Amino acid sequence: MSTSKIDNIANPDWWRGAVIYQIYPRSYQDSNGDGIGDLLGVVNRMPYIASLGVDAIWISPFFTSPMKDFGYDVSDYCDVDPMFGTLADFDAVIDSAHQFGIRVMIDLVLSHTSDQHPWFRESVQDRTNPKADWYTWADPKPDGTPPNNWLSIFGGSGWQWSPRREQYYQHNFLTSQPDLNFHNPEVHEALLDVARFWLHRGVDGFRLDTINFYTCDADLRDNPPLAPERRNANIAPAVNPYNHQEHIYDKNRPENLDFLRKFRAVMQPYGAAAVGEVGDAQRGLEIMGQYTRGDDLMQMCYAFEFLSDTQPTAARIVEVMEDVDRVAADGWACWAFSNHDVTRHATRWNLSTGAQRMFVTLIMALRGSVCVYQGEELGLPEADVRFEDLQDPYGKEFWPEFKGRDGCRTPMVWDATAQNAGFSTAARTWLPVDHAHHDLAVMQQETDPSALLHHYRKAIGFRHSHAALRTGVHDGLKSDGDVIYFTRESATEKLFCVFNVSDSPSSYRMPQGDWRSIGQELGSATVNEDGWLHLGPWQACFALDRTGR
Structure with missing residues (x-):
């Protein structure tokens, strides 16, 4: 190795x-x-x-x-x-x-x-073997029906009858997938x-x-x-x-x-x-x-x-x-x-x-x-x-x-x-x-x-390449129509993130600050000098705060 x-x-x-x-x-x-x-x-x-x-x-x-x-x-x-x-x-x-x-x-x-797991093959044998209690077993109701109303994600009851033990075992999925206890x-x-x-x-x-x-x-x-x-x-x-x-x-x-x-x-x-x-x-x-x-x-x-x-x-x-x-x-x-x-x-x-x-x-x-x-x-x-x-x-x-x-x-x-x-x-x-x-x-x-x-x-x-995105905090996501915006911040940088979640153009007014547009390799939009951001369909914008970070 x-x-x-x-x-x-x-x-x-x-x-x-x-x-x-x-x-x-x-x-x-x-x-x-x-x-x-x-x-x-x-x-x-x-x-x-x-x-x-x-x-x-x-x-x-x-x-x-x-x-x-x-x-x-x-x-x-x-x-x-x-x-x-x-x-x-x-x-x-x-x-x-x-x-x-x-x-x-x-x-x-x-x-x-x-x-087919050896644990279940042993458990199913009887009620006294060393692994008898390794799966979720239950007695039937007096009328022979399953012990409760639990269902399987794969359809039908979440219980399967075992003739050998005369009990039901639980299965959240297939009957061939018994649940462990x-x-x-x-x-x-x-x-x-x-x-x-x-x-x-x-x-x-x-x-x-x-x-x-x-x-x-x-x-x-x-x-x-x-x-x-x-x-x-x-x-x-x-x-x-x-x-x-x-x-x-x-x-x-x-x-x-x-x-x-x-x-x-x-x-x-x-x-x-x-x-x-x-x-x-x-x-x-x-x-x-x-x-x-x-x-x-x-x-x-x-x-x-x-x-x-x-x-x-x-x-x-x-x-x-x-x-x-x-x-x-x-x-x-x-x-x-x-x-x-x-x-x-x-x-x-x-x-x-x-x-x-x-x-x-x-x-x-x-x-x-x-x-x-x-x-x-x-x-x-x-x-x-x-x-x-x-x-x-x-x-x-x-x-x-x-x-x-x-x-x-x-x-x-x-x-x-x-x-x-x-x-x-x-x-x-x-x-x-x-x-x-x-x-x-x-x-x-x-x-x-x-x-x-x-x-x-x-x-x-x-x-x-941006610690703010990997591990930084956020200030809570907000939306304005089809636009999502939020800030991600780490000890070394602060990023403002904007996303147009639609197939129509949209505009957004950036908050006060000295922002530098980044992420052009991702098609990131550019912040205009007047602070307005014009987003094309499905376009994002990332802006880096230049004031101290």
């Missing part, structure tokens, strides 16, 4: 303001021609990842799994599924990333396992040992899947109904009855904080950091604030406000950030517009290229850290996957009203002139490469100075 460029102990706040690039390894790069991306494929593409200027990568699950939910159903937390390679291949990912100064975060799925201290220790295994192997942090789902109510109380006017589809599609409940007992429990403190303590000696996924449609930001407050819980969390179906207006963006300042001012957000679970935002919000440029410039200016999902930097639209090619069990359950998550998971496109756009030499890939993506491939954009890929690099570089 060559000398690492990473020292998290010397820089324990490396995560603050970081830009994290999410890799869905199954779809990133196939190195062995079997039609499925793998860990050596990630190694092969590390120079490209480094060229983006990101601080870290988050790799979606690559652990041993029956793949009923494509790796989010783990059967061995401490090994690599053969389709992705070997532990030695993962070591190569760590080594390669660190040589480029890139940290590696891996996706830990701790709320549940696969029903976080009221059992032995479960805590087993999962903390998983974290230790990967930290010892060199990972720099974790993305924690469904972090607010870990602990359920010990008394298994029914969830109350949710009023129709409070329902939204941020977490589950509108056709899913999961949206009809207020999920105060099957997740979001205050007892969860006990485990999170233990997890932070395990990470501490390594200088590692975690970003938690908070899946809740009503209280996501509030929970994010709870989980990231102080220095003994999680460093970062993300909620789903900017992963929603509706394109955020200036007023909505201000509303979200005001909510963060109200319920999570002492915490730290990690913002994202796309990931492996939602329709790509270029399609979800029906964005022009100009709008895509503005939104990535905006996210790089917000207080918090940032996740960029693979292919987002290319402006990839959602792929159209036929039902006969569908892999996602979620999509199969709710088709055609909800087509699942495969449209955002199709293979990365590298070179339009190569077979499968350079993703794989296989005759058939696990999901088809969308032909509509070919013209947006990396090689084609590299030769076009006006391509979106270059704007992403510039936006990430601009964030890195």
Whole structure:
């Protein structure tokens, strides 16, 4: 192993303001021609990842799994599924990333396992074995029905009957994904040992899947109904009855904080950091604030406000950030517009290229850290996957009203002139490469100075070059019609940021001050001598205060 460029102990706040690039390894790069991306494929593409200027990568699950939910159903937390390679291949990912100064975060799925995991195979045998209480088991009601009204995100009851134990087990997702019992201290220790295994192997942090789902109510109380006017589809599609409940007992429990403190303590000696996924449609930001407050819980969390179906207006963006300042001012957000679970935002919000440029410039200016999902930097639209090619069990359950998550998971496109756009030499890939993506491939954009890929690099570089944007405070976002404006300030600089969130020109009067326009590489507008700022459609402006900073 060559000398690492990473020292998290010397820089324990490396995560603050970081830009994290999410890799869905199954779809990133196939190195062995079997039609499925793998860990050596990630190694092969590390120079490209480094060229983006990101601080870290988050790799979606690559652990041993029956793949009923494509790796989010783990059967061995401490090994690599053969389709992705070997532990030695993962070591190569760590080594390669660190040589480029890139940290590696891996996706830990701790709320549940696969029903093929040895823990569950033992637990299901009877009610007296050593792991009998490692999962959430419950007796039926006298009439044989499930113990309460909890639902699964993937449809139907959140309980599955076990004839062997004559009990139900809880599953928030597929019936093949039984939920672990976080009221059992032995479960805590087993999962903390998983974290230790990967930290010892060199990972720099974790993305924690469904972090607010870990602990359920010990008394298994029914969830109350949710009023129709409070329902939204941020977490589950509108056709899913999961949206009809207020999920105060099957997740979001205050007892969860006990485990999170233990997890932070395990990470501490390594200088590692975690970003938690908070899946809740009503209280996501509030929970994010709870989980990231102080220095003994999680460093970062993300909620789903900017992963929603509706394109955020200036007023909505201000509303979200005001909510963060109200319920999570002492915490730290990690913002994202796309990931492996939602329709790509270029399609979800029906964005022009100009709008895509503005939104990535905006996210790089917000207080918090940032996740960029693979292919987002290319402006990839959602792929159209036929039902006969569908892999996602979620999509199969709710088709055609909800087509699942495969449209955002199709293979990365590298070179339009190569077979499968350079993703794989296989005759058939696990999901088809969308032909509509070919013209947006990396090689084609590299030769076009006006391509979106270059704007992403510039936006990430601009964030890195300004401490005020990475870690500075803000004075609160405000809006005037379609214009958002706010100040970011660090010990060394003060920046005024303005964004036109519309496809129409707009004007804005700058506040008093001696402002110098910067960010011309991002298409930043220029402040006139009279203090007026004229913004084109989807245009931003950055101005540096020249008075003492």
